[in-house]
Amino acid sequence: MSGNRYFASPWVESCLKHLPKPPCSVLDIGCGRGRHSLLLLDLGYDVTAVDRDASALAVLEQRVPQAAKGRLTVVCQDLEADATPTNHATASRWPPQLAGNRFAAVLVVNYLHRPMLARLLDLIEPSGILVFEAWAKGNEDFAAPKSAQVLMDRSLRPNELLEVTLLSCEVLAYSHGPLEEYEGRDCVKQMICARLIQCSTGSAPVQSSIGVAGVPESPTISLASLLSGAQPDVSSSFLGEQAFGKHWVHAERSAPDLDFGVCELLALLRDYDPQPVREAQLAEMRRRATAGAEVPLNGTCDATSSNNLSTPLKLWGASMVRRLPKGEKDSLVTDTINDDKKIRYFLDSANLVNEKDLVDRGDNWTFVVNQLQGVSCVTHLDSSTS
Numbered sequence: 001m002s003g004n005r006y007f008a009s010p011w012v013e014s015c016l017k018h019l020p021k022p023p024c025s026v027l028d029i030g031c032g033r034g035r036h037s038l039l040l041l042d043l044g045y046d047v048t049a050v051d052r053d054a055s056a057l058a059v060l061e062q063r064v065p066q067a068a069k070g071r072l073t074v075v076c077q078d079l080e081a082d083a084t085p086t087n088h089a090t091a092s093r094w095p096p097q098l099a100g101n102r103f104a105a106v107l108v109v110n111y112l113h114r115p116m117l118a119r120l121l122d123l124i125e126p127s128g129i130l131v132f133e134a135w136a137k138g139n140e141d142f143a144a145p146k147s148a149q150v151l152m153d154r155s156l157r158p159n160e161l162l163e164v165t166l167l168s169c170e171v172l173a174y175s176h177g178p179l180e181e182y183e184g185r186d187c188v189k190q191m192i193c194a195r196l197i198q199c200s201t202g203s204a205p206v207q208s209s210i211g212v213a214g215v216p217e218s219p220t221i222s223l224a225s226l227l228s229g230a231q232p233d234v235s236s237s238f239l240g241e242q243a244f245g246k247h248w249v250h251a252e253r254s255a256p257d258l259d260f261g262v263c264e265l266l267a268l269l270r271d272y273d274p275q276p277v278r279e280a281q282l283a284e285m286r287r288r289a290t291a292g293a294e295v296p297l298n299g300t301c302d303a304t305s306s307n308n309l310s311t312p313l314k315l316w317g318a319s320m321v322r323r324l325p326k327g328e329k330d331s332l333v334t335d336t337i338n339d340d341k342k343i344r345y346f347l348d349s350a351n352l353v354n355e356k357d358l359v360d361r362g363d364n365w366t367f368v369v370n371q372l373q374g375v376s377c378v379t380h381l382d383s384s385t386s
Contacts (some may be wrong), residue, residue, distance in 0.1 A: 007035055007183075008035055008036055008039045009036070009109055009133055009183065010182070010183070011109075011131070011133045011175075011189075011191045011193075012036055012039075012107065012109060012131060012133070013334070014173070014319075014321075014368070015129070015131045015172075015173065015193040016043070017319070017336050017338050018129050018131075018172050018193055018195065018338075019045075019104070019105045019129050019131075020104045020105065020127070020128070020129070022043060022044030022045045022046075023044060023045065023046060024045060024046065024103075024104035024105075025045070025046045025047075025048065025103045025104055026040050026045045026046070026047050026048070026103055026104060026105045026106070026107060027047075027048045027050070027098070027103040027105070027106045027107065027123060028040070028047060028048070028049045028050065028107045029050050029079075029106065029107065029108045029111060029116075030050065030051060030108060030109065030110065030111030031049040031050060031051045031056075031057075031060065032051055032053070032056050032060075032110075033056045033059045033060055033063075034049055034056075034057075034059070034060030034063065034064075036107055036109060037049040037060060037072065038060070038063055038064065040107075041064060041065075041068040041071055041072060042065075042068070045071070045104075045105075046071045046072075046073075047071060047072050047073070048073045048074075048075060048097070048098070048103070049072065049073070049074050049075070050074075050075045050077055050079070050095075050098070051074075051075075051076065051077075052076065052077060052078035052079070052080075052081075053076075054076045057074045057076055060072075060074065061074060073097070075095060075097045075098070077095040077097075079094075079095070079113055079116060080113050094119070094122075094123070098123060101123070102122075102123060102124060102125040102128070103123055103124060103125060103128060104124075104125055104128050104129070105124070105128055105129040105130070105131065106120065106123050106124050106128070106129075106130050106131070107131045107132075108120075108130075108131070108132045108133070108134065109131075109132075109133045109134070110133065110134060110135070111134060112134045112135070112153070112154050112155070112156060114153065117160075117164050118164075120132075120164065121164070121165070121168055121169070121196060124196045125196070126196055126197075127195060127196060127197070128195070128196050129172075129193065129194070129195055129196075130165065130169065130192065130193070130194045130195075130196070131192075131193050132161055132191065132192050132193075133189060133190075133191040133192075134154075134155075134156050134189065134190060134191075135154060135155050135156070135187065135188065135189060135190075136155055136156040136157075136158075136176055136188050136189050136190035137155050137156065137157055137158055137188065138177075138178060138188035139155055139187050139188040139189070140155070141188070142185065142186050142187050142188065143187070156176075156190040158176060158190075159176070160190065161174070161190055161191075161192040162174060162192070165192060165194040166285065166286070167286065168196060168197065169194035169195055169196050169197060170194065170195045170197050170282065171192065171193075171194050171282070172193045172194060172195060173191075173192070173193040173370055174191065174192045174193075175189070175190070175191045175192075176188075176189070176190040176191075177189075262354065262355045262358060263353065263354050263355070265367070265369060266352050266353060266354070266357075266358070268314050268315055268369065269315075269318060269347055269352075269367065269369070270347070271344075272318065272340070272343055272344040272347050273340065273344060274313075274314070274315060274316065274317050274318075274340065275340050277313045278313070278316055278317060281313055315369050315370065316370045317338075317340070317370045318343055318367060318368060318369050318370060319336060319337065319338040319343070319367075319368045319370070320336065320337040320338075320343060320346065320365045320366070320367055320368075321334065321335070321336050321337075321365070321366045321368060322334075322335050322363070322364045322365050322366060323335070324364075337365075346365075350362065350363075
């Protein structure tokens with residue numbers, strides 16, 4: 001990729017590594033003038049771009065390089081044209097150009113039409129990717145909506161995208177929290193990247209009791225306990241028996257800052273191998289979502305999953321990212337490693353312990369540590385050091 005010349009969302013850029021390799025088809029819903037459609041075309045994908053603004057689509061078509069014009073399909077369609085408070089079934093229908101089609105990836109940025117959420121996964125191929133980013137609860141502190149109803153309609157509720165994806169997808173990355181100077185403004189966003197692992201049936205998403213009075217306070221697993229390798233009580237983790245499936249544990253609290261530095265982060269990355277525990281946590285989350293929150297952790301999990309659940313989940317995963325000169329003037333290319341084995345090999349070889357090691361032997365890599373705070377039973381998911 002030749003730099004971020006299309007000013008793509010940082011979240012979208014960070015999720016590109018999860019998309020299937022081109023050539024394949026990607027759907028960009030609410031594309032506007034097409035900054036992400038253009039980026040995807042540049043990367044070799046076939047793109048279907050949907051927006052109700054004909055003038056914005058015209059700008060997109062003008063900006064497409066001649067060589068890529070045959071790989072772009074524009075659909076001028078108001079997905080909310082028939083939307084009324086009592087007509088969600090009609091409002092959730094896809095236009096003829098989309099109905100019945102499936103895409104290798106579906107992208108939605110800064111757009112929310114809630115009736116479409118229940119059918120969104122119907123547009124994704126098995127093993128396809130959903131990348132979704134929109135304003136979320138808490139953004140009212142930074143924005144001035146026209147009305148309270150607009151605020152409600154256009155802001156994602158806590159964990160709403162998890163409700164949409166959890167039963168049918170592997171969640172690769174998720175965040176809900178305040179962001180400073182994100183694309184030039186302070187805001188609150190909810191963002192998800194998920195891979196479809198079973199065909200969606202279009203059924204209603206999992207229900208939760210978000211917003212109901214009396215949501216229990218979340219227990220906290222301290223960073224010190226993660227570093228010490230202490231064995232957590234599963235019932236007090238973010239899979240808490242009484243909370244999961246009834247009250248999402250992180251539901252309505254904003255993300256505090258964890259007190260950690262470069263040395264602590266590097267200590268968490270030591271002996272890096274998160275996959276077994278991560279898969280066990282996902283399996284248990286799906287089991288409880290299906291069987292109910294009251295079902296205790298018992299012999300229904302296989303022995304491997306049970307053993308892994310007794311191991312501390314220090315972090316959900318990590319990736320290594322750096323920007324390197326491409327050769328042309330003022331041009332950079334993004335170099336990314338997200339394979340667990342490759343990350344562990346580098347960390348073992350470099351033996352990074354402190355800031356000086358990172359400067360001397362870090363090869364200009366930025367380590368993105370995903371869900372460190374989520375594992376610690378708070379909301380925000382991303383921290384990084386470079």
